[in-house]
Amino acid sequence: MSLALVRTRALAGMGAPEVTVEVHLANGLPAFNLVGLPDTEVREARERVRAAIATSQFEFPQRRITVNLAPADLPKEGGRFDLPIALGILVASGQVDAAGLVQHEFVGELSLDGSLRAVRGGLAMALESGRTGRALVLPAANADEAALARGASVLPAASLLAVCAHLNGHSPLVRRPPPPAVEGRDDEADLAEVKGQLQARRALEVAAAGQHSLLMFGPPGTGKSMLARRLPGLLPPLDEAEAIESASIQSLEGGFDARRWGRRPYRAPHHSASAPALVGGGANPRPGEISLAHRGVLFLDELPEFDRRVLEALREPLETGTVTVSRARQRAEFPARFQLVAAMNPCPCGHAGDKGGRCRCTPDQVARYRGRLSGPLLDRMDLVIEVPLLDHAEMTAQPAGESSAAVRERVAQAWAVQRARQGGANSHLAPGRVDALCAPDDQGKALLEHAIRRLNLSARGYHRILKVARTIADLAGAERVGPPHVAEAIQYRRGLDSR
Structure with missing residues (x-):
């Protein structure tokens, strides 16, 4: 036959739409044409496919070859189309049996020697192919993540030759079963290792219990980054639906590790990160750090050093839990329900307020430094705490604190x-449910009204105090929010304004 149809998958946002690779061989001068909105990586498949077919001991047809990637209006990118294109050519030229194509989908990038290299989005493609009932043939390096899709038939292959042997019935590929559940947790970063800083440890527990955003400020070396790194260990593990969602996003970037299945992600981008890197973007939209941190923790160290426009892009996702990336050719929506933890110095030199009196920053320099953070962004921080510098005697005298496991148990009960x-x-x-579910008693209400007048709180700030107070009450096992809960929540809102 001179025409072959091979099914594969593209990536578009969080989805993996089906693509049909149509290969036609015609008489005429030898040529190899690719159509169907391919990008540069896809167009380069012509040379990879030609070499892989030859080195796999097949004959590359000296005819006019036309490859159409349908639908034509869907952008195609990456090397995942190499394998289906090569199979289409071999089937159309009669070197491989066409009967098995209907029950399979194929993805994979070809090396020049015919071996298969990993591609992005293996789990997302397996989820979609599982719904169709077709088996997914993909590189062995993607097999573990793809097998996490329950109900999908995942067939890993090492090379083009192995796939052809499977289709010809000589050596069937073996289905990869789902990997076993990972026992235990990665508790190397334990909260017990943090000496002192009782207020910061308490704020970290409150943040974990209510999934609140947290801003820590203090001199260098006080343990801000150390505390932030231990927050994921305080959170309960992901359930299966959440784990699939988180792993699918990681898979889109090609960075998913099946050994971390069920564990909450922790992302800590450098302060030089651009807006597309943080919130997502690109000609073909891809998830940014806030989506890669979905259901986990996003830590922004040296917060004022980030570009102001980058930080302002966080405001909407913090409220909605999603981010929409719009481009000329397509629009993609990514989940972004992350817990924001940030750290900053109190001044440009970092030593304002320490006991050594080393700070030489002028009030104007301090004001400009803190002014890099907009009011609307700070208003979205639920807890703002100081992490002071401890002297040597205080550090050595402090006993070991509670472990992450002990705190995680209380957090799980609050959840x-x-x-x-x-x-x-x-x-x-x-907002409509805050007053009903977080309303304090009469004494707590009077205390909150006094704080509103003293701190000049916005409506958002008022609601955030109520939410934090409700979390503190949940940790204490109280049914009603009382004055102690409100007072502690107010203390977490004072933050930088009290310095």
Whole structure:
């Protein structure tokens, strides 16, 4: 036959739409044409496919070859189309049996020697192919992540020759079973290693219990980054649906490690990161750091050193839990329900307020430094705490604190209370439900009204105090928000304004 149809998958946002690779061989001068909106990587497949077919001991047809990637209006990028293009050519030229093509989908980048290299989005493509009932043939390096898709038939292959042997019935590929669940947790970063800093440890527990955003400020070396790194260890593990969602996003970037299945992501981009790197973007939209941190923690160290426009791009995702990336050719929506933790110095030199009196920054320099953070962004920080510098005597005298496991147990209990009461975390409560679920008693209400006048709180700030107070009450096992809970929540809102 001179025409072959091979099914594969593209990537578009969080989805993996089906693509049909149509290969036609015609008489005429030898040529190899690719159509169907391919980008540069896809057009380069012509040379990879030609070499891979030859080195796999097949004959490359000396005819006019036309490859159409349908639908034509869907952008195609990456090397994942190499394998289906090569198979289409071999089937159309009669060197491989066409009967098995209907039950399979194929993805994979070809090396010049015919071996298969890993591609991005293996899990996303396996989820989609599983819904069609077709088996997915893909590189062996992608097999573990793709096998996480329950119900999908994943057939890993090492080379083009192995795929052809499977289709010809000589050596069938073996289905990869789902990997076993990972026992235990990665507790190398344990909260017990943090000496002192009792207020910061308490704020970290409150942040974990309600999934609140947290800003820590203090001199260098006080343990801000150390505390942030231990936050994921305080959070309960992901359930299966959340784990699939998180792993799918990681898979889109090609960075998913099956050994971390079920564990919450932790992302800490450098302060030189651009807006597309942080929130997502590109000609063919790809997820940014806030989506890669979905269901986990995003840590921004040296917060004022980030470009102001980059930080302002975080405001909407913090509220909505999603980010929409619009480009001329396509529009993609990525989940971004992350927990933001940030750290900063109190001044440009970092030593304002320490006991050694080493700071030489003028008030204007300090004001400009802190002014890099806009009011609307700071208003979205639920907790703002100081992490002071401890002297040597204080550090050596401090006993080891509670372990992450002990704190995680209390956090899990608070999460269970919140799920039973409202179906989600306190930080995600809609404004219309805050007054009903977080209303304090009369004494707490009077204290909160006094704080509103003293701190000149916005409506958002008022609601965030109520949410944090509700979380503190949940940790204490209290049904009603009282004055101690409100007072602690107010203290976390004072932050930089009190310096």
